[in-house]
Amino acid sequence: MKSYRKKICLFLIILFLWLIVAGVDYFYLQQKRTKPNEITIPPTEQTSTPIVMPTNTAAPQASAEFYPPIDQFKEQITKKFFGAYITPQNSPVQPERFKGYHTGVDVEYKDVTADVPVYALADGKIVYSGWVSGYGGVFMIEFNLNDSPHTALYGHIRPSSLPPKNKAVTKGEKLAVLGTGYTHETDGERRHLHFAILSNSRIDLLGYVQQKSQLSGWIDPLTLEYAQQ
Ligand SMILES: [Zn+2]
Known part of the structure; x- marks a missing residue:
């Protein structure tokens, strides 16, 4: 009976640790996946558009x-x-x-x-x-x-x-x-x-x-x- 309870306890601890490891892993992967998306939005392009506006071509x-x-x-x-x-x-x-x-x-x-x-x-x-x-x-x-x-x-x-x-x-x-x-x-x-x-x-x-x-x-x-x- 005691060894049976011990086994369940051990199983739960392993499960708990696995969940933590898996959770951290998942979080890390998500961050990696979103990073390239952020890079493809070039802030330089957004700021350069108003400067390029051709105001003098109509003159x-x-x-x-x-x-x-x-x-x-x-x-x-x-x-x-x-x-x-x-x-x-x-x-x-x-x-x-x-x-x-x-x-x-x-x-x-x-x-x-x-x-x-x-x-x-x-x-x-x-x-x-x-x-x-x-x-x-x-x-x-x-x-x-x-x-x-x-x-x-x-x-x-x-x-x-x-x-x-x-x-x-x-x-x-x-x-x-x-x-x-x-x-x-x-x-x-x-x-x-x-x-x-x-x-x-x-x-x-x-x-x-x-x-x-x-x-x-x-x-x-x-x-x-x-x-x-
Ligand atoms: Zn005439």
Whole structure:
């Protein structure tokens, strides 16, 4: 009977010790298993992400943008695009008195009765301002495009609102308003903006050229990038 109890006691002690050893072992193994997981979370990557944020890549694009010369600029070019060959017979505007390749774009405001302001597309200087047959009021801005001087022409402007020659202008500045249609202000034309960009800094008031090759003296204004209004 005594030896039987002794055996049970011994068994329990062995079992107890085994449980302790097994428990320690298990704990040790668990720790080993979780350690590599901890290593695969690289804290350096987490801290480096905010530093890499490209805040300056958008800046050159923004500075390359021009200010739309008039509200609804792209949407309202519906009749005469750059380079269109216009004759009195085929013209979308009737009656038509011009013939040739259109050197700019026409932005239409025929049905607008309120004053329609025009804005400086870029920083620059007024290099021409006056009344010219075919336009009524017209002015030109010299500005930089790809680091070289160009000129932009705004035609059919109310003469009394024209900015003075040599005035320095800033991008987005309101400079004048469109002339009233079918009056001396537009030299009898409907209310619209004739907007052209010359490929260098010369002053050239031609609204149409007779040879297609002559269009190289102008740039399609729609190829420039404009800021959203
Ligand atoms: Zn035009």
